[in-house]
Amino acid sequence: DQQVKQNSPSLSVQEGRISILNCDYTNSMFDYFLWYKKYPAEGPTFLISISSIKDKNEDGRFTVFLNKSAKHLSLHIVPSQPGDSAVYFCAGSMGNTGKLIFGQGTTLQVKP
Amino acid sequence: NAGVTQTPKFQVLKTGQSMTLQCAQDMNHNSMYWYRQDPGMGLRLIYYSASEGTTDKGEVPNGYNVSRLNKREFSLRLESAAPSQTSVYFCASSVYRGTDTQYFGPGTRLTVL
Numbered sequence: 530d531q532q533v534k535q536n537s538p539s540l541s542v543q544e545g546r547i548s549i550l551n552c553d554y555t556n557s558m559f560d561y562f563l564w565y566k567k568y569p570a571e572g573p574t575f576l577i578s579i580s581s582i583k584d585k586n587e588d589g590r591f592t593v594f595l596n597k598s599a600k601h602l603s604l605h606i607v608p609s610q611p612g613d614s615a616v617y618f619c620a621g622s623m624g625n626t627g628k629l630i631f632g633q634g635t636t637l638q639v640k641p
Numbered sequence: 642n643a644g645v646t647q648t649p650k651f652q653v654l655k656t657g658q659s660m661t662l663q664c665a666q667d668m669n670h671n672s673m674y675w676y677r678q679d680p681g682m683g684l685r686l687i688y689y690s691a692s693e694g695t696t697d698k699g700e701v702p703n704g705y706n707v708s709r710l711n712k713r714e715f716s717l718r719l720e721s722a723a724p725s726q727t728s729v730y731f732c733a734s735s736v737y738r739g740t741d742t743q744y745f746g747p748g749t750r751l752t753v754l
Contacts, residue, residue, distance in 0.1 A: 572745030
């Protein structure tokens with residue numbers, strides 16, 4: 530039972546354009562959602578999060594949108610830069626359990 | 642300030658061998674976690690320790706044991722390694738469990754032949 534799904538394994542965009550990474554979830558108990566970025570041979574690093582009571586959170590070039598009725602969230606990167614090329618994981622967090630449930634990841638390639 | 646460190650970086654085991662993966666954090670975090678990452682599966686939680694002296698099972702605990710040695714260190718032990726345990730293992734820590742950001746180590750790539 531995949532509670533968090535990233536249905537696009539890969540995405541390629543041109544430098545300067547918008548990157549949109551999508552994530553769907555099934556568990557209504559998630560109260561926080563997080564995006565992590567991972568470079569090869571490194572551990573994931575935190576990028577941005579959103580509470581389930583919000584519908585948007587913005588941090589510089591990164592914006593996360595949450596649509597609770599559709600159980601869908603998306604990460605927008607504007608403008609995209611070659612250094613953004615990495616694997617992006619979305620994750621749901623359940624209350625104070627500390628457990629993160631991750632999606633499969635989407636590999637983003639930003640072409641110069 | 643090294644953050645989260647993991648040893649070893651790489652390891653090859655034969656089926657049935659045992660080993661311990663070490664993890665340490667210097668951020669004075671209370672909670673620590675072990676994940677495994679497999680192709681197409683994302684990261685899956687093996688065990689976590691909400692605070693010193695406590696450990697709990699995650700999504701995929703079978704075949705593993707953990708020890709929260711002190712506030713800084715959290716080890717993962719494979720008693721009898723199996724090829725299905727070939728994976729990349731990540732340790733993470735956070736101030737407290739819940740919504741606090743988790744900080745990850747660089748990972749240990751384990752191959753079981």
